[in-house]
Amino acid sequence: MIGEQQTPRATDVATTKLPDTWAHTPLTVVMPTYNEAGNLPGMVELLMGLDQPGLRLLVVDDSSPDGTGKIADELAEGFLTEDGKPRMSVLHRTAKDGLGRAYAAGMAKAVEDGAEYVLQMDADGSHPAGKIAEMLGVARSTGAGLVVGSRYVPGGTLSDAWGAHRKLLSRWANAYASTILGTRVRDITGGFNLWSAPALKAIDLASIGSAGYSFQVEMKFKALRRGFQVMEVPIHFEDRTVGESKMNLAVQLESIAMPWKLRARAGK
Template sequence: MSVPHTPAVLTPLPAEWARTVTTVVMPTYNEAENLPMMAEALMALPLEGLRLLVVDDDSPDGTGRVADQLAEKYHEPGRPRVSVLHRTTKEGLGRAYAAGMARAVEDGAAYVLQMDADGSHPVGKVSEMLGVALSTGADVVVGSRYVPGGTLSAAWGAHRRLLSRWANAYAGTILGTRLRDITGGFNLWSAAALRSLDLDTIDSAGYSFQVEAKYRALRAGFTVVEVPIHFEDRTVGESKMSLAVQLESVAMPWRLRAKEMRSSGGRAR
């Protein structure tokens, strides 16, 4: 079930909520310049239970070494704050997220937050998203660019804005969902929802992971709430949106739709 939601100001959270074990899963590939700033901003949040798990795909620029240094810097006895999952090959954003989210749940996270390392997702919204989940019982909280109050960076040109809107409308129409930002990558998940998704069986290797995971959650009956965010453009580094990733994103909604129809005997739900 998709539920639009305009939350009240929820920061700072009650102490009990702030202690909720919440792991930010942050895939990286050549993000050595961005990662220290992101880690510092996250560790400064008034969330005692917040952890950061960096999932690095053997970045040539040394991001993995930077992540290890950050793990040492923010280490506190009895309170793990930053950890690193080193992967030996670059298999795509979706595979990195699936591996990191599964590890986070295994390590005891009650909630897992997907977040990019490039600064496009607002750190200041993390507490609010956790507060919305805890106060409403939502299973998934989507940081949405396209609900009222959501905004995009002024650096985005008209073509990029149109393409993003079209991608959401395209996937949403094919899959029959009412989510405004089904392609967005700033999402908070309950551990229960992630266990139900069976992350090892997700097909998407690239950005279409965002669509497939949300679609599965909706089909399983989990409550998905959207909250408005400001989406900023990256200032350092380059986008990893290759042609192959774009083609997978175009094909994935149809693959999910076909799979759904097969499982329901040829009847779309």
């Protein structure tokens, strides 16, 4: 039983038309899932419908009790390239041990399988698929190792469903981490990020210590420390319409402590 499915929004429609060679760039979207049965079918349909023949989707499922992993397997059977190769695959993990570790596992797999770029994207519909082409275009044209889909550069916006307190807390978290680490990235906590394969190899995904959302901060900081250019593209960040947030107290505490740990390791 798939349940309620998310309907793609107008903001998900791509407005950037890539040159044909760029549209064929091997790009893998890594999408961790845990109890996202209501969201995944709509997200898959949206991504597979983009005018980017080089785009692949890797779902990383942490043994979701609601059957998300099985749904992902069934969906993957329906999307093949013209020569019969899969455009979608599923990495099944046996335990739920954090968003950061799920992303790291999926990103390492994507690079191993030949992706030139890897995009982090949540399954809950909060990240606008229509911005993927623009982010890839920025990466290809500038040589950036990381392109951030940013809520906090001019033109970036947050869902109206977010109350004033939640918006303030999010801005504070970004300012907190950026100030401690001394970076100019406006959306250092954001999770909609496009990485080049060389950047991911230089960061060494196996060395990432964050299990939760602080993964986003640690990854960006390490990219900057290794000299990679970081660009930010404005996005509209939507609130999830199906399912529940995975944020809990342990994740929040890790996010508070991680910038200080990274600063200490860097000798700042």
